[in-house]
Amino acid sequence: MKKNKLVLTLVIITLMMVSVLFMGASCSSTTANVSNAVMTTGVDDNSMPVDNVTEFPVNSDVYVAAELHNAPDDTNIKFIWYQDGQELDSVTISNGTVSDAPLWGILPADLVSKAGNYAVEIYIDDRTDPDTTTEFTVK
Template sequence: MKKSKFTGYLLAITVLVVSMLFMGASCSATTAKVSNAVMTTGIDDSYAPIDNVTEFPVNSDVYVAAELKNAPNDTNITFIWYCEGQKVDSITITNGDVSDAPLAGYLPAALVTQPGNYSVEIYIDERDTPDTVNEFVVK
C-alpha cells in the first residue's frame, strides 16, 4: 500500500512540473554573466571603453562598458541608472544569438542634470541582484 501511495505522489509531482514547464514557468538558471564593467566618457566602434573614469560633468553623456559571457540566445540585459538612490532611467536589451560580446549602455546628458552620486546596475534576465554595480560622481 505504501508503495502505491508513493508512486501516486511521484506521478502527481511529475505532472505538476511538466505542466509548469508547458505554461512557461522557468526552472533553470542562466549561466550568463556580466564582467569588467567600467564607466567611460565614450565607446569605440567595437564597444570598448575609450577611458576609465569615475567623475563626469553635469549635462554630459555617461557610458558604461562591460563584457557579456556565456549568454544563451535572447538573454535580457537591463541597465538601471540611479541618482542619489532614485531611479533615473532603465533600458533592457537582448543579446540575440551572441553568447560572448561587449556591452555598452549610456545615460543621456538630458538626464544628467544635477551634481551628485550616481550608479548603474546591470542585471541578467530576471535576477534579483545585479551582476555588477558601478558608482560614479557628477560634478
C-alpha cells in the same frame, strides 16, 4: 516489495513534476554573467571603453561598458540608472544570438542634469540581484 517501492517513488516524482508544471513555475537558469564593468566617456567601434573614469561633468553622456559571457540566445540585459538612490532610467536590450561580447549602456546628457552620486546596475533576465553595480560621481 522492492518493485512496489520503485513504483511508489516514480508516482511521487511524477506527481511532483506535474504539480510544478501546473503551478507555472519557471525552471530556467542561465550561466550568463556580466563582468568587468567600467564607467567611460565613450566606446570605440568595437564597443570597448575609450577610458576608465569615475567622475563626469553635469550634462554629459555617461557610458558603462562591460563584458557579457555565456549568454544563451535572446538573453535580456537590463540597465537601471540611479541618481542619489532614485531611479532615473531603465533600458533593456537583447543579446540576439551573441553569447560572449562587449556590451555598453548610456545615460544621456539630459538625464545627467545635477551633481551627485550616481550608479548603474546591470541585470541578466529576471534576476532580482544585479550582476554588477558601478558607482560614479557627477560634478
